[in-house]
Every structure is written in structure tokens, then in C-alpha cells.
Amino acid sequence: MTILPDDKLSQSTTDTALENEAIREKWGDFAWTEENAAKAKDIVTRYPPGRQQSAVMPLLDLAQRQVGADTNTQGWLPVPVIEFVAAELGMPYMRAYEVATFYTMYNLVPVGRYHVQVCGTTPCMLRGSDDVLAACKNKGMIKGKTTPDGLFTLTEVECLGVCANAPMVQINDDNFEDLDYDIMTDILEKLANDEPVTPGPQTGRQASCPEGGPTTLKHMAEAE
Ligand code: FES
Numbered sequence: 468m469t470i471l472p473d474d475k476l477s478q479s480t481t482d483t484a485l486e487n488e489a490i491r492e493k494w495g496d497f498a499w500t501e502e503n504a505a506k507a508k509d510i511v512t513r514y515p516p517g518r519q520q521s522a523v524m525p526l527l528d529l530a531q532r533q534v535g536a537d538t539n540t541q542g543w544l545p546v547p548v549i550e551f552v553a554a555e556l557g558m559p560y561m562r563a564y565e566v567a568t569f570y571t572m573y574n575l576v577p578v579g580r581y582h583v584q585v586c587g588t589t590p591c592m593l594r595g596s597d598d599v600l601a602a603c604k605n606k607g608m609i610k611g612k613t614t615p616d617g618l619f620t621l622t623e624v625e626c627l628g629v630c631a632n633a634p635m636v637q638i639n640d641d642n643f644e645d646l647d648y649d650i651m652t653d654i655l656e657k658l659a660n661d662e663p664v665t666p667g668p669q670t671g672r673q674a675s676c677p678e679g680g681p682t683t684l685k686h687m688a689e690a691e
Pocket of ligand 1: 615
């Protein structure tokens with residue numbers, strides 16, 4: 468553990484207080500847009516009467532997306548926004564905060580326009596996730612940080628459940644699979660240039676079917 472000298476400690480406390488004040492000033496008046504108010508209402512009605520607090524996860528997600536739309540980023544959850552969601556559901560702030568801090572799908576600090584989450588778990592690691600990370604680093608990305616232009620945030624994550632198509636990354640809501648250094652570089656360059664990218668397997672195979680087929684059980688049976 469690092470022990471800060473008294474003067475540094477007081478500077479860091481002052482910095483945090485100023486930061487919190489700025490966040491509260493920017494997000495203290497957070498409220499749903501008209502469109503999201505309708506969506507939030509619809510989400511809450513999916514739960515039985517008295518169980519509306521179960522809607523905390525989709526509402527936090529909706530709030531994060533609204534912050535993202537406001538900031539042209541993938542979105543995050545400033546404290547006042549979590550407070551807003553908790554108040555909407557009539558639950559203590561801490562209960563909503565616990566949810567937001569438990570699941571990595573919620574960003575607790577600002578992220579860039581593209582949140583690049585590279586899977587580094589064993590199947591992806593064995594299939595080349597180091598090369599995928601190297602492609603990201605070559606574009607100036609640093610783990611846990613956002614690039615100075617605000618475009619990319621790089622995070623290394625654990626298994627995202629697409630092991631059959633390893634290595635893979637999740638960028639915002641999309642998965643990109645069967646990657647290597649060159650393919651990842653190409654995707655990042657296209658995103659940076661606002662060019663379209665195609666999510667899913669990057670080798671042309673269908674979903675997680677073997678490359679070259681068969682692509683259905685019927686074809687498999689016919690081939691035997
Ligand atoms: S190990 Fe990477 S998706 Fe499962």
C-alpha cells in the first residue's frame with residue numbers, strides 16, 4: 468500500500484472533491500429523454516407489482532446509453548445518474564451502486580466512443596489474444612485508458628462466451644471474432660475513419676461452424 472505524504476494526501480483529497488463537484492454540476496440534473504422515459508416505463512411494467520426494483524439492471528443500462536448519446540461515447544454511470552435510477556425505482560442509492568459496481572458492463576469512469584474489450588482468457592490467449600492486444604497497443608491504446616482523441620478505451624476482460632471463435636473482442640455492443648493482428652488493425656482503422664465494420668467471424672465462416680462447412684447437421688449427415 469502506498470502511503471501519501473500529508474501535503475499530497477490533502478492535494479489528492481482536494482482534487483477528488485473538485486472532480487466530484489464537477490460531476491455533480493454536469494450530471495446532477497440528469498433525467499430521461501422523452502424517448503427513454505417511455506422505454507423506462509415499459510421496462511418497469513415487465514416486472515410484477517412490488518418487484519419494480521428488479522428493473523435496476525436494464526434501467527442502469529438505459530441510463531448509461533443516454534449518457535453515451537449525450538457525450539458521443541459508449542457511456543458511463545456518474546454517481547448522480549445512479550442516484551436518479553435508484554430514485555426512479557424507490558430503492559436506496561447503495562443498492563443500485565452495488566449492482567453498477569458488480570457487473571463490468573457498467574462503466575464507472577468515462578470511456579471513449581469505442582470501448583474495446585479484449586478477451587484474454589485461456590482459449591483466446593492460446594489462439595492469439597496477445598496479437599490482438601499488440602494491434603491495439605500499436606494504435607496507441609493502453610490497457611485501462613482512453614486514447615487522447617477520446618476514440619478508444621482498451622480493457623482486457625475474461626471469457627465473453629465466444630471461445631469457439633477465439634480470439635475475439637467486444638466493441639460496444641458487437642463481437643468481432645477469429646481475429647489476428649492484421650484483422651484487428653483493419654477494424655480499428657475503419658472505426659477511426661468512420662468506415663463500416665462487420666461484426667461476427669472475420670474469416671467468412673458461418674457463426675461457429677467449421678470453416679468450409681458443413682454448416683448444418685443435415686449437411687453433416689449427408690457428408691457421412
Ligand atoms: S476465452 Fe475468449 S471468449 Fe471465451
